[in-house]
Amino acid sequence: MDALFKQEPDVKxxxxxxxxxxxxxxxxxxxxxxxxxxxxEDKMQPALMTAMKNKxxxxxxxxxxxxxxxxxxxxxxxxxxxxxVHLRIGDVAIGSILKQRKKELHDxxxxxxxxxxxxxxxxxxxAHKEAVGDVKAAADFFFMAQNFNNLAPAERSSxxxxx
Numbered sequence: 001m002d003a004l005f006k007q008e009p010d011v012k013x014x015x016x017x018x019x020x021x022x023x024x025x026x027x028x029x030x031x032x033x034x035x036x037x038x039x040x041e042d043k044m045q046p047a048l049m050t051a052m053k054n055k056x057x058x059x060x061x062x063x064x065x066x067x068x069x070x071x072x073x074x075x076x077x078x079x080x081x082x083x084x085v086h087l088r089i090g091d092v093a094i095g096s097i098l099k100q101r102k103k104e105l106h107d108x109x110x111x112x113x114x115x116x117x118x119x120x121x122x123x124x125x126x127a128h129k130e131a132v133g134d135v136k137a138a139a140d141f142f143f144m145a146q147n148f149n150n151l152a153p154a155e156r157s158s159x160x161x162x163x
Contacts, residue, residue, distance in 0.1 A: 007050075007051075007054070007056075008047070008050065010039065010040075010043045010044070010046070010047035010050075011047045011050045011051050011054075011056075013034075013037065013039060013047070014030065014044070014047045014048060014051055014057070015051060015056055015057070015089075015093050016093060016097055016101070016105055017030060017033050017034075017105065017109070018030075018057060018082065018083065018084060018090070018093070019084075019090050019093035019094040019097065020094070020097075020102065020105040020106055020109055021109060023083050023084050023087070023090045024060070024081055024082065024083035024084075025081070025082060025083070026079060026080065026081050027048075027079065027080040027081075027082070028079065028117075028118075029109075029112055029113065029118060030044065030048075031044065032111075032112035032115065032117070032118070033105075033108050033109060033112050036108045036111055036112065037108060048082065051082075052082075055085050056084065056085060056089055057082045057083065057084060057085065058082060058083060058084075058085045059080055059081070059082045060080075060081040060082065060083060102131065103131065103132045103133065106128045106131040106132045107128070107132050109128050110125060110128035110129060110132070113125060113128065121145065122141045122142070122144040122145035122148065123141065123142060123145040125141045126138045126139075126140075126141030126142045126145065129141060
């Protein structure tokens with residue numbers, strides 16, 4: 001796992017974001033977090049390609065994992081989902097992030113996910129707030145999620161349509 005610690009800063013940032021997001025990340029969310037971090041936009045795709053070449057991350061297609069021999073450059077789009085090649089890589093990645101850095105990354109992920117564009121579920125937002133130590137906000141999000149889960153299916157779809 002030495003390779004994880006010797007990565008270029010942009011590759012390391014992408015791997016850290018993927019770890020903070022639970023092991024998978026869409027290109028659209030990654031771009032939002034990348035921008036909030038102040039990283040150079042044109043360096044994200046090369047960082048993703050390097051992480052894939054180094055067998056740390058892989059792209060997922062709608063049918064599962066993308067074939068190994070496929071030209072991945074042609075498939076990089078807003079809805080591309082990428083994840084760790086193996087769960088252990090994610091474990092090492094999350095374990096290598098310092099506590100303060102984890103809080104910073106969770107806060108950035110919360111900012112991106114809570115935007116109108118992404119509108120993430122309350123339980124996901126609550127998990128990121130809990131990770132930064134904002135227990136009250138986390139509890140509020142978890143309470144909202146629980147109330148939503150207790151709604152009848154027709155009421156759920158009514159709430160979802162307003163989101």
